[in-house]
Amino acid sequence: MASLANRLTSISPKKRQYTTDHWQVLTSRHEPEDTLYKQLAFALRYEGINLLFFKKLFEKIPEETITSLVQIEPQGQYSRKVWF
Known part of the structure; x- marks a missing residue:
């Protein structure tokens, strides 16, 4: 497998x-719902972490968007993974 x-x-x-x-x-x-956070959480849960994907994503979206994503569920496991 x-x-x-x-x-x-x-x-x-x-x-x-x-x-x-x-x-x-x-x-x-x-x-998942059609929001960036829910889509990311779905991908992290079922497909794992792809560092190249996150590198490219963070090059395209503003820092404020990343900060707001993490604040949706600040103690949630997927927010922590995005923040890391």
Whole structure:
């Protein structure tokens, strides 16, 4: 089985969850809200930390946006991971 960092996650309209070597398919109940924070939390939870992704993201968004993301759930595990 592929490691978490090598597996992408997808939301399927079907009512079946499954995992392959390269994909984790989840049901629509797992679909995150359409906000940057919720999308990041989803990715961190199911796909792990990709440092290159965060480097590129932080080059594109203002520092104030990053600060506001962390303040959404300051004690939450995903906020701490983003902040780190």
